[in-house]
Amino acid sequence: MYRADYYEREGGGVRCKLCPHNCLINNGNYGICHVRKNIDGELISMNYGILSARNLDRIEKKPLYHFYPGRTIFSIGSVGCNLRCKYCQNHTIAQGDFSHVFERAGKTSPKTVVEQALRFMDDDNIGIAYTYNEPIIWYEYMRDIAVEAKKAGLKNVMVSNGYIEEGPLRELMEVIDAFSIDLKGYSEEFYKEITGSTLAPVKKTLEIIAKSNRHLEVEYLVIPGHNDDEVEFRKLMEWYRDRVGEGVPLHINRYFPQYRMTIDPTPVETLVKLFEIAREYVNHVYIGNVGLELGRDTICPGCGSRVIERRYEINYSGAVGGRCYRCGRELEGEGYE
Ligand code: SF4
CATH class of the missing domain: 3.20.20.70 (Aldolase class I)
Incomplete structure (x- = not known):
């Protein structure tokens, strides 16, 4: 069992501070998310390690x-x-x-x-x-x-x-x-x-x-x-x-x-x-x-050129190095080749 972060003991339960629901959870119960549970005064992340x-x-x-x-x-x-x-x-x-x-x-x-x-x-x-x-x-x-x-x-x-x-x-x-x-x-x-x-x-x-x-x-x-x-x-x-x-x-x-x-x-x-x-x-x-x-597709905001085409394949040859091939404007984002 993995003890969760971001909670405090409060009254007879625990108050989860992870998301804005701030659930107050009594012993044996779950928060609104159905995955964080109060077990004997500790908040446990019940889905830790579980992949669907x-x-x-x-x-x-x-x-x-x-x-x-x-x-x-x-x-x-x-x-x-x-x-x-x-x-x-x-x-x-x-x-x-x-x-x-x-x-x-x-x-x-x-x-x-x-x-x-x-x-x-x-x-x-x-x-x-x-x-x-x-x-x-x-x-x-x-x-x-x-x-x-x-x-x-x-x-x-x-x-x-x-x-x-x-x-x-x-x-x-x-x-x-x-x-x-x-x-x-x-x-x-x-x-x-x-x-x-x-x-x-x-x-x-x-x-x-x-x-x-x-x-x-x-x-x-x-x-x-x-x-x-x-x-x-x-x-x-x-x-x-x-x-x-x-x-x-x-x-x-x-x-x-x-x-x-x-x-x-x-x-x-x-x-x-x-x-x-x-x-x-x-x-x-x-x-x-x-x-x-x-x-x-991705259109260059500078000159209106089509810089990335999305069909079955992705053609990003118009965004070489993260810049528009025509006007040279830097494109938002990262990881362009
Ligand atoms: S919904 Fe889950 S994560 Fe959000 S406060 Fe409640 S117990 Fe914590």
């Missing part, structure tokens, strides 16, 4: 379009989540009671994960991505792997909802090289009703990472009737430009019915409209989960 998935993915699948484009990354996930999104895309590993998993699952040490990642170096692997379910709630395991990965010269990528307290986030930023963060909406009502959390901490996470030298890209899943209002989206974009930065790439993604949400998929016209609004504020905007030509 491991794959070699394209880095574009995270999605990161400006971080080592065209390369691959060894991607791992565990179980549980600190949010309750009604449309959860990975609910089989993210939502529910995992106590049966904790009893039976084998454990993989951080060193073994790194050894597995290193086996893929001939397949263009750049490192390890913490993804599939929410890695915040396997914080200690992710951090211990990331420390080992750094020693081995690997990159660390975190794909996250950003719902984390500032202290653990800053500790993590010492070893995570790139973040792909979900911004799920732009109202507290949306976050409360659809995700069971709050917006303000996610905005703070984005602002903290944006001010650092870590790579950041942001995802926005468009759910019809819930977060597709153009006036609200424009307010989001104003904040994004001012507090996150016009140079941080934004991915606008199409929603499909999943888990407890049954409304129809996002109309393509809605994606196009929000894309056009976002382009007024952000240098690089993409449309995902739909086969559109619009919002697929």
Whole structure:
């Protein structure tokens, strides 16, 4: 059993300080995430060492379009989540009671994960991505792997909802090289009703990472009737430009019915409209989960040249050395060849 970090004893229980839920957990109970448990006054990370998935993915699948484009990354996930999104895309590993998993699952040490990642170096692997379910709630395991990965010269990528307290986030930023963060909406009502959390901490996470030298890209899943209002989206974009930065790439993604949400998929016209609004504020905007030509390639903000083409293969020959082949403008991101 692995004792968790970031908690304090309080009354007869323990107060978890990892994410903004700040759960007060009595002996024998779990926090909201269903993976951190009070056992005799100690907070235990029950999913430490447990992997639900491991794959070699394209880095574009995270999605990161400006971080080592065209390369691959060894991607791992565990179980549980600190949010309750009604449309959860990975609910089989993210939502529910995992106590049966904790009893039976084998454990993989951080060193073994790194050894597995290193086996893929001939397949263009750049490192390890913490993804599939929410890695915040396997914080200690992710951090211990990331420390080992750094020693081995690997990159660390975190794909996250950003719902984390500032202290653990800053500790993590010492070893995570790139973040792909979900911004799920732009109202507290949306976050409360659809995700069971709050917006303000996610905005703070984005602002903290944006001010650092870590790579950041942001995802926005468009759910019809819930977060597709153009006036609200424009307010989001104003904040994004001012507090996150016009140079941080934004991915606008199409929603499909999943888990407890049954409304129809996002109309393509809605994606196009929000894309056009976002382009007024952000240098690089993409449309995902739909086969559109619009919002697929990387266009140089300086001269309008197509510098990275994403078809079945990734053609990044127009971004040699991280600069536009035509006008020489430096492109956002890193890892260009
Ligand atoms: S990480 Fe889990 S236990 Fe800790 S505050 Fe968040 S939901 Fe609660």
